Amino acid sequence: MFKISKYVFYDILRSKVIIAYTLFLLIISCGLFIFQNDISKSIISIMSIIMIIIPLVSIVFSTTYFYNGYEFIELLLAQPLSRRTIILGEFIGIAFSLVTAYLIGVGIPILIYAANATGTVIIISGIALTLTFISLAVLASVATRDKAKGIGISLMLWFYFSIIYDAIILGILFAFSDYPLDKAVIVLASLNPIDLGRIIILLKLDISALMGFTGAVYKEFFGSNFGLIYSISIMIVWIILPLSISIKIFKKKNL
Amino acid sequence: MGNNIAYGILMRYLSFFFNCLILVLGAEAHTVNVCASCFDKDFQSAIKNAGVYDTIILKQGIYNSINTIINKPLTIIGENFPILDAKNQDEVISVIADHVNLIGLDIRNTNEGSIKDYAGIKVYKVKYINIINCQLNNTLFGIYISDASHVIIKGNHLKGLNYGKSNTGNGIQIWKSDSVVVEDNHSEGHRDGIYLEFAKHCIIKNNLSEQNFRYGLHFMFSDDDTYINNIFKHNGTGVAVMYTRRVQMINNKFIDNWGDASYGLLLKDMTGGLISGNTFSNNTIAITMEGSDKMRFEKNDFLKNGYAIKIMANCMLDTFMLNNFSGNTFDAATNGQLMDNLFKNNYWDKYEGYDLNHDKVGDIPYCPVSLYSVIVEQMPYAVMLLRSFTVDLLNRAEKNIPSIIPETFQDFAPMMSMHKR
Known part of the structure; x- marks a missing residue:
């Protein structure tokens, strides 16, 4: 399994895309820290960028890589290896390279300029988002053999999680605004890894505003130790669930 | 007649004497x-x-x-x-x-x-x-x-x-x-x-x-x-001041008033006061005002509050000048369409305008009320979408073609950089 991951990692490194991605993240985060006097403001800007760029790059890059490396996968399938091992190997290889890129591009500047609880939360939720969207990409890739369709699905997934879902939430909140929604919003937040990550980071930053209103609900829930364990486990579920579904599909798939 | 004058003079001397006596006793x-x-x-x-x-x-x-x-x-x-x-x-x-x-x-x-x-x-x-x-x-x-x-x-x-x-x-x-x-x-x-x-x-x-x-x-x-x-x-819940005229609040600090119904300063039915040089930081709402007229807010710093100002539509003829608004999640919120208050020469960190003639004053007005603050005002649970990409898109769309936010609520001459105190 790890041998496959190693080959995947070397292959990704050779393609230079990952290096460009690392440099891009590094320049953005360093730039935001250097040209912005207020650290908390730059953290917020970095967060906004992370919440859009990381899911997009992770999902599109992984899907493309998966399809481009399909011959390699087919070669591996001819070997005495279980399909589960192959998918996991691919996943770990892509994940390792993208997480490394993230840690160098965003992690290092944060460690230099804002090594505190907020920084830690940003790094952790960034890693979780990367893994989640790679996992979703694997799902999109095994779902169909057609490359264009696969990339289309993954783009649609990104679009759904980063834009459409929030609009749906607005609609739900508007429709049920006469009802107490304390528990519902926590469930709604858990159903989208991007929202979950954002709320956890914001609770470390914009507590004042969130505190004032229904934010007290979030603060009470996500701010507690239980909430922390809850959100971490939800994130892990978001990583594992699409991956295990794709393994299941891939096992039964007629190649 | 003469007798009366002599009597008057006598009485005057006597009273002086007694006064001295009282003074001496008092000193003792x-x-x-x-x-x-x-x-x-x-x-x-x-x-x-x-x-x-x-x-x-x-x-x-x-x-x-x-x-x-x-x-x-x-x-x-x-x-x-x-x-x-x-x-x-x-x-x-x-x-x-x-x-x-x-x-x-x-x-x-x-x-x-x-x-x-x-x-x-x-x-x-x-x-x-x-x-x-x-x-x-x-x-x-x-x-x-x-x-x-x-x-x-x-x-x-x-x-x-x-x-x-x-x-x-x-x-x-x-x-x-x-x-x-x-x-x-x-x-x-x-x-x-x-x-x-x-x-x-x-x-x-x-x-x-x-x-x-x-x-x-x-x-x-x-x-x-x-x-x-x-x-x-x-x-x-911070500071609450009501039904009062001609108040001066100068160089005070309103700090760390957090909570569901907390604010730095609540003004209700105030008339003709001066609020100057104060610092409002880390409050859920820095100033919330209702029915307050002819108030002057000058040279205040609003830093890192949830809301900087929550101003109800029944406030009139108030002026906000030379204030700094920085790091607030929402700069302003209001509950109506009409706004009969003057905002001028304030610094807003969210201002995205330009200054072509380099007079340090932005060339286009700044609207401190965002669409999202109007939404949150009506649906408090929507705060879970704070800083989401969708909300940014909605805000931008609304800023270009205003239909919900009050158009009269504007700073006509926002500053390009923070006022130095």
């Missing part, structure tokens, strides 16, 4: 020491035996003082903070005579309950009172000034009896009084730190009011008062 006012080993051992009997304008020096020790009534002009000085204890039975000291000075006393343990406003020091219907450097612990009301004038309350430290409970009294309460100076006091653990009602021409200066159950400062119907250099922090 005694100083009485009270302590466990002194001739006077008891505080209450010492007051009973004292003459007018005497000075009573209380040595260090514990004295019972169950509603000691001071009914003549006296100066009472404590050495090393002698403890006056009401043993939770009644008030500690009631002042009902003019010209009383209370200095350096440690006043403790009033009764509690709602039948009477039990106070550590109650001042009632008198003039020329000084209360200086006293410590008040475990009192329902700390210093209670009622119907008095020309009172100085300075350098006192007041601790209420309940932390986090609602049945406490106020730290410094001034009711229906005139010309009171409240300076350098520290009030904590009460219902309201400083409370004024019908108190005119008062100066509230350099006080620290913190961790009070309700408000740090609360006043109503108290015209022509001035508040300078006070710090109000960590209070249950």
Whole structure:
């Protein structure tokens, strides 16, 4: 399994895309820290960028890589290896390279300029988002053999999680605004890894505003130790669930 | 006729003589020491035996003082903070005579309950009172000034009896009084730190009011008062001021008032005040105002608040000039479409305009109300979408083609960089 991951990692490194991605993240985060006097403001800007760029790059890059490396996968399938091992190997290889890129591009500047609880939360939720969207990409890739369709699905997934879902939430909140929604919003937040990550980071930053209103609900829930364990486990579920579904599909798939 | 004049002159000399006599006697006012080993051992009997304008020096020790009534002009000085204890039975000291000075006393343990406003020091219907450097612990009301004038309350430290409970009294309460100076006091653990009602021409200066159950400062119907250099922090709901005209609040700090219904400063039905040089930081809402007219907000700093200003549509003719708005989640929120207030030359960190002629003033107006703040105002749960990409998109779309946000709510000449203080 790890041998496959190693080959995947070397292959990704050779393609230079990952290096460009690392440099891009590094320049953005360093730039935001250097040209912005207020650290908390730059953290917020970095967060906004992370919440859009990381899911997009992770999902599109992984899907493309998966399809481009399909011959390699087919070669591996001819070997005495279980399909589960192959998918996991691919996943770990892509994940390792993208997480490394993230840690160098965003992690290092944060460690230099804002090594505190907020920084830690940003790094952790960034890693979780990367893994989640790679996992979703694997799902999109095994779902169909057609490359264009696969990339289309993954783009649609990104679009759904980063834009459409929030609009749906607005609609739900508007429709049920006469009802107490304390528990519902926590469930709604858990159903989208991007929202979950954002709320956890914001609770470390914009507590004042969130505190004032229904934010007290979030603060009470996500701010507690239980909430922390809850959100971490939800994130892990978001990583594992699409991956295990794709393994299941891939096992039964007629190649 | 001549007789009458001679009589008049005689009377004048006589009255002069008597005046001199009184002055001489007055100058000979005694100083009485009270302590466990002194001739006077008891505080209450010492007051009973004292003459007018005497000075009573209380040595260090514990004295019972169950509603000691001071009914003549006296100066009472404590050495090393002698403890006056009401043993939770009644008030500690009631002042009902003019010209009383209370200095350096440690006043403790009033009764509690709602039948009477039990106070550590109650001042009632008198003039020329000084209360200086006293410590008040475990009192329902700390210093209670009622119907008095020309009172100085300075350098006192007041601790209420309940932390986090609602049945406490106020730290410094001034009711229906005139010309009171409240300076350098520290009030904590009460219902309201400083409370004024019908108190005119008062100066509230350099006080620290913190961790009070309700408000740090609360006043109503108290015209022509001035508040300078006070710090109000960590209070249950901040500072609330209502129904008052011509108030000046200068260089105060409103800090860390967090919570569901908290704000830095609540203004309700205020008219013609000046709010200048204040710092509002880390409050859920820095200023929330309702029915307040002709107020001037100048040179204030609004930093890292949830909302900087929440201004109801029934506020008119208010001006906001030369303020800094930085790091606030929402700069402003309102509940209507009409806005008859002037915003000019403020610095807004969210301003995205340009300055072509380099006069440091932005060329396009800034609208501090965002679509999202209108949404959150109507659907509070939508706060979970704070800083989401979708919300940014909606805000941008709304900014270009305004349809929901009030168009009249604008800063016509926003500054490009922060005002230096």
